[in-house]
Amino acid sequence: MASLTRKLERGRAGLSSLGIHAILIAYSVLALFPLYLILLNSFKSRRGIFGDPAGLPNESTFSTKGYQSVITNSDFPLYFGNSLVVTGVALFFILLFGAMAAHALSEYDFPGSTFIGLYLILGIMVPIRLGTVALLKLIVDLNLANTLTALILVYTAQGLPVAIFIFSEFLKNVSHEIKDSARIDGLSEYRIFFEVVIPLVRPVIATVAVFSMIPIWNDLWFPLILSPGESTRTVTLGVQKFVGQYTVDWGAVLAALSVAVVPVLFMYIIFSKQLIRGITAGAVKG
Amino acid sequence: MRTVKKQPQPRRWHILVFILPAFLIYTVFAIYPIVESLRLSLYQSIPSAQGTGTTAEFAGLANYMRLWGEPYWAEQFWNALKNNFLLFAMHMLIQNPIALALAALVSIPTLKGAATYRTIFFLPTLLSVVIVGFIWQLILSPLWGITPDFMKWLGIREWFKPWLGLESTALVTVTLISIWQYVGIPLMLFYAGLLNIPEETIEAARIDGLNGWWIFWKVKLPLILPALGVVAILTYIGNFTASFDIIYTLQGGLAGPDYSTDVMGTFLFRTFFGFQSQLGDTYMGATVASVLFFIILVGVAIYLFGVQRRLQRYDF
Amino acid sequence: MATLEIINVSKSFGRTEVIRDVSLQVEDGELIVFVGPSGCGKSTMLRMIAGLEQVSAGEIWIGGKQVDHLPPAKRGIAMVFQSYALYPHKNVRGNLGFALKHAGVRREEVEQRVNEAAEILELGDLMDRKPRELSGGQRQRVAIGRAIVREPQIFLFDEPLSNLDAALRVHMRVEILKLHQRLDNNTMIYVTHDQVEAMTLADRIAVFRNGRVEQSGTPMELYRKPANDFVAGFIGSPSMNFLNAEWDAQTEKLSAAGQLLDGSVLQQAGIVLPGESATGLKLGIRPEHLSLSPQGEFSGRVQVFENLGGESFVHINPVDDEVLVAKLEGEHNFRPGDNCCLQANPAFLHLFGADGQRLS
Numbered sequence: 001m002a003s004l005t006r007k008l009e010r011g012r013a014g015l016s017s018l019g020i021h022a023i024l025i026a027y028s029v030l031a032l033f034p035l036y037l038i039l040l041n042s043f044k045s046r047r048g049i050f051g052d053p054a055g056l057p058n059e060s061t062f063s064t065k066g067y068q069s070v071i072t073n074s075d076f077p078l079y080f081g082n083s084l085v086v087t088g089v090a091l092f093f094i095l096l097f098g099a100m101a102a103h104a105l106s107e108y109d110f111p112g113s114t115f116i117g118l119y120l121i122l123g124i125m126v127p128i129r130l131g132t133v134a135l136l137k138l139i140v141d142l143n144l145a146n147t148l149t150a151l152i153l154v155y156t157a158q159g160l161p162v163a164i165f166i167f168s169e170f171l172k173n174v175s176h177e178i179k180d181s182a183r184i185d186g187l188s189e190y191r192i193f194f195e196v197v198i199p200l201v202r203p204v205i206a207t208v209a210v211f212s213m214i215p216i217w218n219d220l221w222f223p224l225i226l227s228p229g230e231s232t233r234t235v236t237l238g239v240q241k242f243v244g245q246y247t248v249d250w251g252a253v254l255a256a257l258s259v260a261v262v263p264v265l266f267m268y269i270i271f272s273k274q275l276i277r278g279i280t281a282g283a284v285k286g
Numbered sequence: 287m288r289t290v291k292k293q294p295q296p297r298r299w300h301i302l303v304f305i306l307p308a309f310l311i312y313t314v315f316a317i318y319p320i321v322e323s324l325r326l327s328l329y330q331s332i333p334s335a336q337g338t339g340t341t342a343e344f345a346g347l348a349n350y351m352r353l354w355g356e357p358y359w360a361e362q363f364w365n366a367l368k369n370n371f372l373l374f375a376m377h378m379l380i381q382n383p384i385a386l387a388l389a390a391l392v393s394i395p396t397l398k399g400a401a402t403y404r405t406i407f408f409l410p411t412l413l414s415v416v417i418v419g420f421i422w423q424l425i426l427s428p429l430w431g432i433t434p435d436f437m438k439w440l441g442i443r444e445w446f447k448p449w450l451g452l453e454s455t456a457l458v459t460v461t462l463i464s465i466w467q468y469v470g471i472p473l474m475l476f477y478a479g480l481l482n483i484p485e486e487t488i489e490a491a492r493i494d495g496l497n498g499w500w501i502f503w504k505v506k507l508p509l510i511l512p513a514l515g516v517v518a519i520l521t522y523i524g525n526f527t528a529s530f531d532i533i534y535t536l537q538g539g540l541a542g543p544d545y546s547t548d549v550m551g552t553f554l555f556r557t558f559f560g561f562q563s564q565l566g567d568t569y570m571g572a573t574v575a576s577v578l579f580f581i582i583l584v585g586v587a588i589y590l591f592g593v594q595r596r597l598q599r600y601d602f
Numbered sequence: 603m604a605t606l607e608i609i610n611v612s613k614s615f616g617r618t619e620v621i622r623d624v625s626l627q628v629e630d631g632e633l634i635v636f637v638g639p640s641g642c643g644k645s646t647m648l649r650m651i652a653g654l655e656q657v658s659a660g661e662i663w664i665g666g667k668q669v670d671h672l673p674p675a676k677r678g679i680a681m682v683f684q685s686y687a688l689y690p691h692k693n694v695r696g697n698l699g700f701a702l703k704h705a706g707v708r709r710e711e712v713e714q715r716v717n718e719a720a721e722i723l724e725l726g727d728l729m730d731r732k733p734r735e736l737s738g739g740q741r742q743r744v745a746i747g748r749a750i751v752r753e754p755q756i757f758l759f760d761e762p763l764s765n766l767d768a769a770l771r772v773h774m775r776v777e778i779l780k781l782h783q784r785l786d787n788n789t790m791i792y793v794t795h796d797q798v799e800a801m802t803l804a805d806r807i808a809v810f811r812n813g814r815v816e817q818s819g820t821p822m823e824l825y826r827k828p829a830n831d832f833v834a835g836f837i838g839s840p841s842m843n844f845l846n847a848e849w850d851a852q853t854e855k856l857s858a859a860g861q862l863l864d865g866s867v868l869q870q871a872g873i874v875l876p877g878e879s880a881t882g883l884k885l886g887i888r889p890e891h892l893s894l895s896p897q898g899e900f901s902g903r904v905q906v907f908e909n910l911g912g913e914s915f916v917h918i919n920p921v922d923d924e925v926l927v928a929k930l931e932g933e934h935n936f937r938p939g940d941n942c943c944l945q946a947n948p949a950f951l952h953l954f955g956a957d958g959q960r961l962s
Contacts, residue, residue: 100307
């Protein structure tokens with residue numbers, strides 16, 4: 001009976017289940033094929049790449065030289081480390097300061113709270129890149145040019161509005177009684193934040209983390225402008241320079257590209273499920 | 287016994303402690319630079335009296351006059367702006383309908399493997415534009431790309447063109463690549479919006495005799511209009527700023543061929559830093575950024591006061 | 603175990619005054635219920651006792667100690683919330699012991715008190731579960747257990763049963779009453795908007811309206827002698843009927859719903875009649891004090907008939923624009939439009955002045 005109803009439902013959806021899967025699979029191929037191509041060719045020798053870009057690596061074309069040269073002959077590990085530091089630290093600040101501000105805005109009534117709330121999420125609408133000219137001056141004046149600190153600060157500022165917005169939307173729907181209960185239990189306002197609010201917002205932390213991480217990890221603009229120096233390059237900028245520098249060593253470029261994807265991919269696959277839940281809880285209701 | 291006395295409000299330092307870190311970092315590194323850029327757009331660089339270096343001098347709207355008055359600037363500006371609006375229109379007409387259609391399909395409750403599809407569709411969004419740019423060069427290159435061979439195999443080799451290299455097709459090609467990468471974002475927003483519609487509402491529509499197709503048009507679509515509004519404004523903003531990355535990667539700072547893919551982002555970059563023969567100019571850079579700021583402001587104002595107010599939000 | 607004194611307490615949020623000069627004494631061991639419609643200030647009053655809101659003026663004393671300056675944890679109170687307010691990331695045991703651990707109580711003692719509370723509330727099997735794995739009733743028991751563990755001087759309940767379904771609500775009501783007895787009649791303050799809860803639970807009820815206490819007293823005092831028409835209408839279910847009435851001092855007759863009632867009859871009910879003629883009075887008759895009688899003074903057509911089996915409610919129009927509801931014992935059958943004649947028990951009539959105050 002149940003399966004019959006389901007069949008009827010599908011029939012009424014206008015498209016058969018087969019048709020739906022056909023469409024979705026077709027788009028999946030479109031989305032995945034280029035990625036497959038990169039991964040495939042990163043394991044091939046130069047001749048293999050250009051002779052038959054779509055072919056599988058075989059005995060004569062298989063090579064891990066690309067990966068070897070990325071790891072040994074280049075600054076790639078350094079860039080990778082830079083990116084990890086910048087993204088990790090900025091992410092930590094975004095999550096911590098964002099949650100703190102959102103908690104204060106949703107929990108306490110104080111003069112100007114609405115104004116400050118609006119001010120803090122203004123940055124969603126006004127991209128920080130528009131201030132690049134003055135930002136570069138500021139960073140130079142602060143003696144932070146070509147440092148990772150500059151990137152961390154700028155990315156934290158860039159990420160905060162979205163983080164505060166998502167956290168606030170989520171906290172709005174969380175009962176205030178639980179915080180009152182903690183007050184009766186004798187917790188200070190700071191401990192309420194760390195021991196009650198942080199565990200409460202855990203479901204959206206993943207959402208905020210992924211949303212904040214992707215644009216930081218992949219950003220080209222600010223590394224190019226604020227810290228293009230050899231020792232402070234991020235992976236994205238480094239790979240971009242690679243493409244010019246290593247024109248002869250395509251294998252290395254492809255290997256570098258493949259490795260550069262790993263951290264974001266990793267984050268996304270871990271948090272994929274929570275991501276959707278978080279978007280549903282916060283972002284869309286806005 | 288009647289003691290009516292006013293209780294003093296306890297000092298609530300913790301509120302300050304919670305807000306201050308975010309407030310300071312955001313103000314210093316996001317808001318101040320934008321405001322300062324607006325101010326700098328009113329200055330010009332003048333050779334200093336000592337003859338060494340330059341000093342800034344207040345110039346009113348002179349930079350804006352130059353931007354719109356001198357053919358060298360005006361030509362670039364209007365070209366970039368036109369391209370930006372084309373980019374926006376194409377994203378709205380191609381990317382967002384595709385995203386909506388895919389989200390509608392993936393959100394069918396009985397669909398098997400929905401989570402897998404969702405993950406796959408979002409994958410390109412995770413990638414750096416540098417990677418995306420390179421992948422598509424590998425695919426589309428007339429010299430060593432795989433497309434010519436593939437088309438030969440299909441027997442339509444003569445239709446192949448170096449699309450990224452032709453003035454007439456470069457912008458469209460870049461846009462399609464950008465859509466390929468970013469379709470995941472509107473898709474996620476639509477998907478979350480569709481998931482938020484309670485099952486009862488759909489069942490009520492079914493009892494009212496609507497079939498799947500009409501339920502989508504008459505029930506689901508109106509209910510996710512707010513998500514549609516959010517997607518529209520995000521597309522608008524992203525198209526003026528984020529589009530720099532993909533164009534810089536694919537076509538370089540000159541946004542070739544012959545500026546045919548130039549957008550406000552690349553124009554700003556060239557103006558500020560200079561490119562090849564052209565010298566960088568901080569104050570003109572600030573001017574271009576300021577104009578961009580006002581263009582975005584107009585869009586946001588239209589969204590907030592024109593679109594969003596009319597969109598009823600439904601809380602379930 | 604303690605007394606609670608509320609002395610001339612006021613509270614305003616900005617310009618809006620939510621509590622206006624309330625004074626109230628709660629005796630040691632009393633279960634007092636704050637009842638009133640939403641927005642009447644009853645929850646704000648409770649939150650001020652808890653220390654979650656500051657008083658704007660006035661004093662609060664618990665067990666002979668002034669507490670209105672103290673933080674919640676130092677007032678010797680425990681509170682049970684409407685949404686249970688359990689910590690979602692801690693299991694039942696963790697929730698029960700949290701406050702004690704935080705207060706630095708020795709581990710063995712925490713364990714002992716947690717186990718005691720668990721036993722009282724029969725939570726033994728649930729100790730390792732997280733709140734999301736519990737039903738509403740179980741969550742409420744944990745919330746109550748969390749309060750018991752703290753061994754407070756005063757228990758505060760903020761609409762604790764409102765999120766439960768009807769059957770469970772009745773069950774938990776009895777549980778709370780049992781708990782009150784079991785805990786040697788600990789002082790409890792219970793906030794609700796449900797007058798049935800108030801009547802069944804309370805030693806004493808305080809009826810709130812617009813930030814004031816309209817009347818406080820035992821449930822039966824409030825039922826028998828409501829101080830004004832608001833309390834009269836709020837306490838009792840179905841609500842008291844009110845008929846517009848006029849008093850004629852010359853003829854000593856009260857006219858209501860087209861009928862004339864003798865002053866002497868009203869005096870039997872303890873009503874003190876005004877010396878001069880008055881209009882705008884309200885005659886109050888509870889539905890349970892109306893009965894079927896062919897000689898009844900109020901007759902009219904049946905509008906609605908609600909049959910509950912053993913009892914039923916009949917709504918009639920004695921005159922246009924006025925409705926009388928009568929609660930009938932036993933089995934009856936009326937259909938809309940039928941004629942129905944009702945008699946009021948003269949001993950239980952209530953009369954309220956034009957200002958709403960009881961005339962007695």
